[in-house]
Amino acid sequence: MIRIDSITIKEFRGIRDLTLDFEGKSFAICGPNGTGKSGIVDAIEFALTGIVSRLSGEGSGDLSLKGHGPHVDSRNAPDKAQVSVKVTIPSLGKTVTVERSVKVPSPPRVTPSDPAVLAVLGQVESHPEIVLSRRELIRYVLATPGKRAEEVQALLHLDQVEQVRTGLKKIANACEKQLSGLNGPVTEARANLLRALGITELTKDKVLAAANAQRAILGLPGLTELGDATSLKDGLATPGPAHPRHSSKSQALADIRAAREALAEIVGVTTTACVAEVEADVRALASDPTVATGVAQDDFYAAGMGLIANDACPFCDTPWDLDDLRAHVQTKIEHLEGISRKREAAEAKIAPLVVLLRKNQSALDLLVRYGPLAKPPLTLRVVRDYIEQCAANAATLEALLPLADTIAALAAMSTIPEAVLEEVAKVEGAVSGFPEPTRQDSARDSLAVAQERLEVYRSAMRQQKTAREQAQRARQVSDIYAATSDKVLAGIYTDVQRDFASLYSFVNRDDEDKFKAQLVPSMGKLGFDVDFYGRGFFPPGAYHSEGHQDSMGLCLYLALMRHLYGAGFTLAVLDDVLMSVDAGHRREVCALLKKEFPGTQFIMTTHDPIWLQHLKTEGLVSGRAAIKFRRWSIDLGPARWDERDVWAEIEDRLKQDDVRSAAGFLRHYLEYVATELCHRLRAVVEFRGDAQYQLGELLPAAIRQMRKLYSLAKDSANSWGHQELVADLSVRESNFVSLAAVSKAEQWQVNVAVHFNSWENLGAKDFTPVAKAFRDLLGGFSCSHCGEFFRATPERETFDSMRCDCGKTNMNLLKKK
Numbered sequence: 001m002i003r004i005d006s007i008t009i010k011e012f013r014g015i016r017d018l019t020l021d022f023e024g025k026s027f028a029i030c031g032p033n034g035t036g037k038s039g040i041v042d043a044i045e046f047a048l049t050g051i052v053s054r055l056s057g058e059g060s061g062d063l064s065l066k067g068h069g070p071h072v073d074s075r076n077a078p079d080k081a082q083v084s085v086k087v088t089i090p091s092l093g094k095t096v097t098v099e100r101s102v103k104v105p106s107p108p109r110v111t112p113s114d115p116a117v118l119a120v121l122g123q124v125e126s127h128p129e130i131v132l133s134r135r136e137l138i139r140y141v142l143a144t145p146g147k148r149a150e151e152v153q154a155l156l157h158l159d160q161v162e163q164v165r166t167g168l169k170k171i172a173n174a175c176e177k178q179l180s181g182l183n184g185p186v187t188e189a190r191a192n193l194l195r196a197l198g199i200t201e202l203t204k205d206k207v208l209a210a211a212n213a214q215r216a217i218l219g220l221p222g223l224t225e226l227g228d229a230t231s232l233k234d235g236l237a238t239p240g241p242a243h244p245r246h247s248s249k250s251q252a253l254a255d256i257r258a259a260r261e262a263l264a265e266i267v268g269v270t271t272t273a274c275v276a277e278v279e280a281d282v283r284a285l286a287s288d289p290t291v292a293t294g295v296a297q298d299d300f301y302a303a304g305m306g307l308i309a310n311d312a313c314p315f316c317d318t319p320w321d322l323d324d325l326r327a328h329v330q331t332k333i334e335h336l337e338g339i340s341r342k343r344e345a346a347e348a349k350i351a352p353l354v355v356l357l358r359k360n361q362s363a364l365d366l367l368v369r370y371g372p373l374a375k376p377p378l379t380l381r382v383v384r385d386y387i388e389q390c391a392a393n394a395a396t397l398e399a400l401l402p403l404a405d406t407i408a409a410l411a412a413m414s415t416i417p418e419a420v421l422e423e424v425a426k427v428e429g430a431v432s433g434f435p436e437p438t439r440q441d442s443a444r445d446s447l448a449v450a451q452e453r454l455e456v457y458r459s460a461m462r463q464q465k466t467a468r469e470q471a472q473r474a475r476q477v478s479d480i481y482a483a484t485s486d487k488v489l490a491g492i493y494t495d496v497q498r499d500f501a502s503l504y505s506f507v508n509r510d511d512e513d514k515f516k517a518q519l520v521p522s523m524g525k526l527g528f529d530v531d532f533y534g535r536g537f538f539p540p541g542a543y544h545s546e547g548h549q550d551s552m553g554l555c556l557y558l559a560l561m562r563h564l565y566g567a568g569f570t571l572a573v574l575d576d577v578l579m580s581v582d583a584g585h586r587r588e589v590c591a592l593l594k595k596e597f598p599g600t601q602f603i604m605t606t607h608d609p610i611w612l613q614h615l616k617t618e619g620l621v622s623g624r625a626a627i628k629f630r631r632w633s634i635d636l637g638p639a640r641w642d643e644r645d646v647w648a649e650i651e652d653r654l655k656q657d658d659v660r661s662a663a664g665f666l667r668h669y670l671e672y673v674a675t676e677l678c679h680r681l682r683a684v685v686e687f688r689g690d691a692q693y694q695l696g697e698l699l700p701a702a703i704r705q706m707r708k709l710y711s712l713a714k715d716s717a718n719s720w721g722h723q724e725l726v727a728d729l730s731v732r733e734s735n736f737v738s739l740a741a742v743s744k745a746e747q748w749q750v751n752v753a754v755h756f757n758s759w760e761n762l763g764a765k766d767f768t769p770v771a772k773a774f775r776d777l778l779g780g781f782s783c784s785h786c787g788e789f790f791r792a793t794p795e796r797e798t799f800d801s802m803r804c805d806c807g808k809t810n811m812n813l814l815k816k817k
Helices: 037-049 115-125 132-143 145-155 159-197 202-218 249-266 269-286 294-307 324-368 383-400 403-413 418-432 439-507 548-568 585-594 609-617 641-657 657-681 695-719 723-745 764-780
Strands: 005-010 014-019 025-029 082-089 095-102 109-111 131-133 517-524 525-531 570-574 601-606 625-633 639-641 791-793 801-803 809-810
Touching: 005 037, 005 601, 014 037, 014 439, 014 639, 025 037, 025 403, 025 609, 037 082, 037 095, 037 115, 037 601, 037 639, 095 115, 115 609, 132 269, 159 202, 159 249, 159 439, 249 324, 249 418, 269 324, 269 403, 324 383, 324 403, 324 418, 383 403, 383 418, 403 601, 439 517, 439 548, 439 585, 517 657, 548 570, 548 585, 585 609, 585 695, 601 609, 609 625, 609 657, 625 657, 641 657, 641 764, 657 764, 657 791, 695 723, 695 809, 723 764
Parallel strands: 025 601, 025 625, 131 570, 570 601
Antiparallel strands: 005 014, 005 082, 082 095, 095 109, 517 525, 625 639, 791 801, 801 809
């Protein structure tokens, strides 16, 4: 992937103009809530992907990138909202600049824009998961199994797996349903062919025997084979218009009897009972309004489950107990699943009725062909209308919805209009009056009808065979894909589960070093249970604290990202993701990130300065690779505790003769810096349980500790016989003591002249030397090369050195033994 070297943000979100240098290393951004930290996260995400997650997706409402991406004062000028990042692509060894404007977010302006660079950036753009906020983090832990599967598979870019699985299953079901619909036409075509041949069993031998018997009457040679192209009437002359003839009287009467039998069956006791049972089931379904919108509601409730995070309904904001709300929604989902099962049962009962309607339709289709042969011809309009009604009812029953139409179709099929039976009787009477055909005419007609019905049967069989092969292939593909994807996903989840448990155990090795977890995929869901002190496996929210859930979410995310990218996991932006992790485990999280992901650049935001100190102490970020925001204003955006900015701001305020404001600002800055100095130098400060230390407690302690470290350094140099170094250290110490004396900071507790209240009474000219004295004093704590404050090492135990971050200043504190 990539590493970010720097970012420049203009008129974007709450930032007016800001440039940060990351130098491809891990970086921390600290500041109180509302100081603009998340604006930087949004800018990084926008520059790399063209989107801002918090302005889109679930819960975003009317928010949009173009409407709310620009700074509020530039909302009508989205072209001014621009973000530019300079990134390094390790795999290509290239540095690239990516620029985007909210007005035209895609495509970005890339320099250089060769194909290899664009390919890497395209991959990054398709992976917005490199940016993680706590809102997204906790979804991995507390989501429902179905929603968790979606989130995890989306992160692993496996979300299409379930879509394909569902699609293949639907195709297989549709093919099988289509196949079942072709069984009726085949059955009817077979019955019609048997009736035409006068046989009871459809075999090649019997078909040939029946056909050859008729061919012999006509003096035609017998057929020896019955292939797909064989015609039963091969060699039979086609009668001309001068020789009109009636259809086979016996065949016509047989077809009429078949029609009567079909009509009798549809109003028979068995069918009537089946119709009544199905109608009762359908009416029961119709009494539940969720049936018609079952699928949509199921998706709606599933989405709602994923949004439940606060003590209120995510849709109407009605207060709820979270457990009660989840149970309430789950009950609705289970109800819909029950409705689905009832619907499938009703469809299974309806299928025979559809076959019966199709059978009547087919039988009456044959019957109406004899109407024009009557004298005078019979139009059979009522029968034709009934045929259309049978077809319509069959289609309605197959569709099932709307249920009211299905109920009406069931009621309609239970009765046959009397006029239909009357027209059937008329056809039968007309056919009975046909003259008896000669033996040759009867044979000729039988062969013609038999061949016609054989072709219909062959066509129905071909369609059925094609549909059966399609259904078999579709089901086979669906089953193979499901089995294979389950096996692959199970393997992936096993690897992720093992890595996740290892990462979490590292963070909590003081009390959960035997921690285990279970990621169990099943039918589009992903169960997630964790061990609770050997008492069994439970959902993370069951017994673990919120802080533990946060660390679980981070560890699961890291395990997933490592599985997805491997060594290519070079960038992650973490937006205040560990806000509830207890202080005792924050250091372990830092150690984990440094140990397990040494090749990853982490850009992190936090509102907790203690968390920032842990990041620095564990060496995850260097002193220069962090900034602290002190405030935010709508006109200027974030203001940071930058030394250059601080002294420039004090100078500006003094130019305006605003001593009170300059004094307050200096006091605030000194408290911030004194805290940092005491931490870096391991100064001894009287402990306070509320951690509310005053400047008079911190800065003198830092000065005393600095003098002590100089003394240790001189003693060490003396023990090693380094007299030149002793002289140099003495000069350094003397200069530092002079700076402290000028600032009078050592006398804070006893000299009111250095107190904030006294500063307020000074004029601008009087206060300028005070500000300069403290600026010079802070310089005495710093390296002349890199400008960073000195640090006493190690963090605990006996001092061994005092050094700066660049390493050019390194004072040995250990005496020669």
